[in-house]
Each structure stands twice: as structure tokens, then as C-alpha cells.
Amino acid sequence: MKLSFRWYGEEDKVSLKNIAQIPGMHSIVTAVYNVKAGEVWSRESIAGLKRQVEQAGLHFEVIESIPVHEDIKLGKESRDRYIANYCENIRRVAEAGVRCICYNFMPVFDWTRTQTDHVLPDGSTTLAYYQEQVEKVNPLESGNDLTLPGWDASYSREELKNVVELYQSMTEEKLWDNLKYFLERIIPAAVEYNVNMAIHEDDPCWSIFGLPRIITDEGNLDRFLKLVDVPNNGITLCTGSLGCSCKNNVERMAAKYAAMGRIHFAHMRNVAVLPNGFEERAHLSSCGSLDMYAIMKALYDNGFQGYIRPDHGRMIWGETGRAGYGLYDRALGATYLNGLWEAIMKSS
Numbered sequence: 001m002k003l004s005f006r007w008y009g010e011e012d013k014v015s016l017k018n019i020a021q022i023p024g025m026h027s028i029v030t031a032v033y034n035v036k037a038g039e040v041w042s043r044e045s046i047a048g049l050k051r052q053v054e055q056a057g058l059h060f061e062v063i064e065s066i067p068v069h070e071d072i073k074l075g076k077e078s079r080d081r082y083i084a085n086y087c088e089n090i091r092r093v094a095e096a097g098v099r100c101i102c103y104n105f106m107p108v109f110d111w112t113r114t115q116t117d118h119v120l121p122d123g124s125t126t127l128a129y130y131q132e133q134v135e136k137v138n139p140l141e142s143g144n145d146l147t148l149p150g151w152d153a154s155y156s157r158e159e160l161k162n163v164v165e166l167y168q169s170m171t172e173e174k175l176w177d178n179l180k181y182f183l184e185r186i187i188p189a190a191v192e193y194n195v196n197m198a199i200h201e202d203d204p205c206w207s208i209f210g211l212p213r214i215i216t217d218e219g220n221l222d223r224f225l226k227l228v229d230v231p232n233n234g235i236t237l238c239t240g241s242l243g244c245s246c247k248n249n250v251e252r253m254a255a256k257y258a259a260m261g262r263i264h265f266a267h268m269r270n271v272a273v274l275p276n277g278f279e280e281r282a283h284l285s286s287c288g289s290l291d292m293y294a295i296m297k298a299l300y301d302n303g304f305q306g307y308i309r310p311d312h313g314r315m316i317w318g319e320t321g322r323a324g325y326g327l328y329d330r331a332l333g334a335t336y337l338n339g340l341w342e343a344i345m346k347s348s
């Protein structure tokens with residue numbers, strides 16, 4: 001495995017220098033952030049990221065993410081232009097040395113939590129999802145001005161309502177059709193430029209506000225991989241996104257898809273599954289519902305050679321900043337993942 005760490009560019013409070021001091025760190029996971037979804041990234045921006053990452057002694061091999069324009073997910077006629085731009089971005093980052101691209105195919109919302117500062121008993125803060133809070137903020141209900149963290153701030157309240165409404169008549173089957181259309185056009189570019197595409201599961205892995213969601217469980221991941229059945233069409237195994245539903249056996253999925261050579265990237269995060277939702281927890285197995293050792297062992301035993309990053313961390317030791325993406329708890333997570341991997345390797 002190649003240990004990696006997400007970095008939000010120059011605006012990030014966490015410096016590349018600090019990330020490089022985490023033992024065993026290999027790669028930076030980043031993206032060009034100041035370009036609208038669907039547009040082409042400039043070669044200068046990509047080269048600038050590569051230069052900074054390499055100056056810190058790290059590798060520039062993973063992009064998270066190249067966003068998929070909403071018109072592609074909606075299957076609008078304008079999608080062909082955005083798909084052409086997407087292929088051009090694949091080409092440009094590949095030419096800069098990128099080997100793996102994470103993306104998702106979730107309508108409207110990239111991720112949904114109801115709180116980003118839930119206080120745990122030890123005083124740390126974390127992201128959480130409580131069903132009763134979700135129901136209070138349904139954008140389809142007029143007169144509702146509440147928002148959730150993670151919502152795209154570029155949408156006005158009215159625009160958000162409109163785009164959520166557009167999806168109300170879309171079936172999951174139609175979304176599958178639109179995903180297939182997209183993959184059939186981008187995967188050949190990924191093959192040509194020798195890049196692995198790694199779709200991220202829907203987070204959380206169930207429908208909210210009537211939006212269709214399809215990258216949610218083992219049956220759907222099986223179906224996804226068969227849409228374009230080549231190694232470059234793979235997944236990001238996000239343990240927290242899949243593991244927030246008790247129905248998903250993340251360890252079994254890690255073993256199965258690693259054996260197939262289709263996991264190109266792993267997001268390692270522990271969650272506590274609750275009757276009314278879930279809370280993100282420290283990485284250690286005993287802090288949440290997931291057996292992180294068993295998942296790492298499943299990856300190791302099945303020949304996983306891709307990138308791994310500690311996913312979200314709590315805010316600890318007084319750190320402030322982007323919720324889920326502080327330095328300290330993610331660094332603890334990275335060190336824990338290193339320890340698990342070394343122990344698994346030496347005892348195998």
C-alpha cells in the first residue's frame with residue numbers, strides 16, 4: 001500500500017511540510033479547486049500542484065476529485081461537452097504523473113452530515129449524521145431556510161430546490177444509464193493514458209430527499225464494475241461511507257474487490273453506527289463499529305497495492321480548521337494504519 005494524505009492546496013491550514021513529517025507518507029491527494037465543475041483544468045495549475053508536492057518530497061499521483069458535472073448525472077444534452085472536458089482533464093493529470101482519480105456520482109450533494117462539531121465524551125469534535133435532523137432540512141419544503149454542512153454554497157436556496165426537484169422523477173435505473181454513458185466515454189481515455197478511475201461510494205450509502213443513489217452496496221458495486229469491465233474502471237473503498245450501514249460487510253467487500261484488482265484507492269475511517277444515524281470516530285477499531293484490522297488484512301491478503309489515506313479525523317488538541325481534515329487526528333490515523341500494515345505483513 002502507498003500511504004497518502006488529502007491536501008486542499010495553498011489555502012489548507014495543514015502544510016505539506018507537516019504532512020511530509022508523518023512517517024511512511026508517500027503521496028498527496030489533491031485537486032485543482034478554483035475551477036467550476038465541468039471545466040478544463042489549466043496545465044499551469046496542475047504543474048503548480050505537482051511542483052509543490054514534489055518539493056515537499058512527496059508524490060503527485062492521486063487526484064480527489066475531478067467533479068462530475070450535474071448535467072452528466074441528469075443525462076442532459078449538454079453532457080457531451082462536459083464529458084469531453086472530463087477526458088481532457090484525465091489526459092492532463094495523467095501527463096503530470098497522476099495514476100489514480102477519485103470521483104463520485106452522487107446527485108447534488110457530495111456528502112451529507114447534520115453536524116460537523118459533535119462533541120464526543122473526550123472533548124474532541126467530529127462529524128455526525130442524525131436522521132431526525134436531516135428530516136428538518138428537506139430542501140423541497142418551502143419556507144425552510146436551514147442548510148446542512150457540505151451543501152454546495154454555489155447554489156442559492158431556490159436553485160438547490162430546483163435541482164433536487166429535477167431528480168424527483170429520475171429512477172435509479174435512469175441514473176445507472178447515465179453512469180454507463182459516462183463510463184463508456186471516460187474509461188477508454190483512462191486506459192489510453194494509463195490512469196485508474198476510482199469511484200467513491202455514496203456518503204451516506206442511502207437515498208436522501210428522494211434523490212436516487214446507486215453506489216451503495218455490494219450488489220451495486222458488482223453491477224458498477226461490470227458496466228465497463230476493465231481494471232481501469234475501479235473503486236475507492238471508503239470504509240466509512242459503506243460502513244455507516246450495518247447491511248454492508250466492508251471486510252468482505254475489501255477482500256473481494258482487492259482480489260479482483262479493482263480497488264485503486266482506500267479511504268480508511270471508523271464510524272459508530274447508531275439507531276438514528278452514525279458518528280465518525282477515531283480510526284482505532286475499538287472506537288467504532290468497524291474492524292479496521294480485519295479490513296486492512298483483507299486488503300493485504302488479497303494483494304492490494306493501491307493508495308490508502310486516513311479519511312476524516314476528529315478535531316483534537318485544540319486544532320481548528322476544515323471539519324474532518326485537521327492534521328492531528330488524521331496523522332494518528334496514518335500511524336495506526338502503518339502499524340496495522342506492518343504487523344499484518346510480518347505475521348503473514
Ligand SMILES: [Mn+2]
Binds near residue numbers: 200238239240267
Ligand atoms: Mn471517503
